[in-house]
Amino acid sequence: MQQRRSNLERTEATRTALLQAARALFVEKGYAETSTPEIVAAARVTRGALYHHFTDKRDLFLAVLEREAQAVAGETEASGSPDLPPRDALLHGSLAYLNAMSVPGRTRLLLIEGPAVLGPRQAAAIDEAHPARTLREGLEAVAGSLRDPFPIAAMTALLSAAFDRAALAIAEGADPVAFETAMIRLVERVTASG
Amino acid sequence: MQQRRSNLERTEATRTALLQAARALFVEKGYAETSTPEIVAAARVTRGALYHHFTDKRDLFLAVLEREAQAVAGETEASGSPDLPPRDALLHGSLAYLNAMSVPGRTRLLLIEGPAVLGPRQAAAIDEAHPARTLREGLEAVAGSLRDPFPIAAMTALLSAAFDRAALAIAEGADPVAFETAMIRLVERVTASG
DNA sequence: ATTATGACATACAATCTGTATGTTTTTGAC
DNA sequence: GTCAAAAACATACAGATTGTATGTCATAAT
Known part of the structure; x- marks a missing residue:
């Protein structure tokens, strides 16, 4: 048998x-x-x-998380639009990320349970593997054309947190349009040359 | 005896x-x-x-959290500077919040363990009791003088998330000045009338 | 074919949580 | 001041969970 x-x-x-x-x-x-x-x-x-x-329950959880993070990376990358001007690419990628994070359970796993179970350090490392890194590269690409520059690493972290909160709020049932609007506004303002 | x-x-x-x-x-x-x-x-x-x-371990944790949240509220409020123009008050309060959150353990309790143990809903409710509410009122106060308005509730949530990430990063050893600078920049840009 | 290795299955020891049930202080009436 | 009721603990216990240790069976290597 x-x-x-x-x-x-x-x-x-x-x-x-x-x-x-x-x-x-x-x-x-x-x-x-x-x-x-x-x-x-x-x-x-x-x-x-x-x-x-x-090795243990935590290790299984870590495997689940890495899988999920990779799925997010894949989906956002798939929606990638090459040869867009940096700022537009950034805005486009922003919505792609929010969209990818709207898959049920994703926010709870990556944004709530992850940091608590693995600690903020390791959770941040997983984030840095793609979403945060992509965002930072986008900011660097537009930073050149800005009058007064800002600490890019710090600003990346702050915007990344805002993205995550937006994803979380949408997952919790908040109005997606309001949060997408606010998020786009945020990125636009920060990357405005004026 | x-x-x-x-x-x-x-x-x-x-x-x-x-x-x-x-x-x-x-x-x-x-x-x-x-x-x-x-x-x-x-x-x-x-x-x-x-x-x-x-009633149980979770209830004890909740009591610890509420105590901590109240301490944050008290400390930021104590640093309150009355009769400042709304926008300055907002910027001033921003730094006060980051300062209050720099007390050891506070970020872990309020920003990491809290959401995981109590769930994002209840954790958000604790946040809304003061920090988020204060921020929202600050944004409302300046919103009147803005050309094109934004969804205030959503923007409050996003900026609140950015604040929390800044506090977390500083607690993790990141450069406080860089994050304070980035955070102030963020608030300034969002509330800029232009 | 036979042995070694990988993939499980089962049993166990140590903890931990919440509850149930005692015991000891305080408190409030008389 | 005495005594009953209630509050504030203290102790014992049942159920469940985690990781490990050990045993078994299928696959791989020789």
Whole structure:
């Protein structure tokens, strides 16, 4: 009755089953309120499998997060419009990011649970891997044409936080248009040459 | 050998002992990694006392948070400078807030653990009780003199998020001046009439 | 075919949380 | 001042959770 699957296939199958089940539960109930017995039950595996593939619950959570962050990166990048003037590219990317973050559960995982479970440092590192880095590069691209410059790294962090709050608010049911408008306004004002 | 303390004194004493011990441990190790046996040991009480005064661990955490939020409110308000023009008052209050948030542990409690433990909704409610409300009122005060208006509620949320990130970054060791500069720049640009 | 390795499965020890049930102070009436 | 009621604890306990240790079975390597 055995399927005669290769080890690679077995690993792949149980890992993704665990990641999907864990993601759903972490989104629904949060990290702390989700138990490993629940996760393995949903994934139809045993705890032995979990602890074979991940060092602990936190490690599983980290894997879920990295996967999610990569999905965000992919989706925003996919919406990339090449050969736009820097400032327009920045504004365009802003909306793409908010759109990518509107996938259910994403804000809770990346913006709420992540920092608490992994600590602000590691969470910031994950953010810096793409969203924050992209934003910073966008700001650098327009900074050249500004009269009085500003601390780019700091401003990147501040705008990044604003983006995240906008995503969070939209996910919580706030009016998307209002937040998109406010966010665009913010970026426009900051990057205005005047 | 009994001290013959009144019930009010007893309650007050153990409650503050618990709140102080809990605060220190929550700051040091986070909410999840702090156990109630640890807390009561540090406070020199028993778990019975804890569960007599608070319904559960989360309730104790909530009490710690509200205390901390009130301290922030008090400190920023104390630095209040009456009869300043609205825009100057806003800028002045901005720095006061960042200053108040620089008390060790405050960012971790209010900005990291809080949202994760209580959920973004309740955490936002605590924020709205003073910092966000103050900011919104400040924005409303200057909004009148702006050419094209913006969604004030949304903009309040975004700037509030930026403030919090600045506070967090400074607490993590980033250059305070850079972040204060960037933050002031942000507020100035948004509230600029042009 | 046989052995080694990877992929699990099961059992266990240590904790932790919340509750239930005692015990000791205070308090309030008499 | 005495005594009952209530508040303020203290102790014991049940249930659940985490990580580990150990055992088993499928796959891979020789």
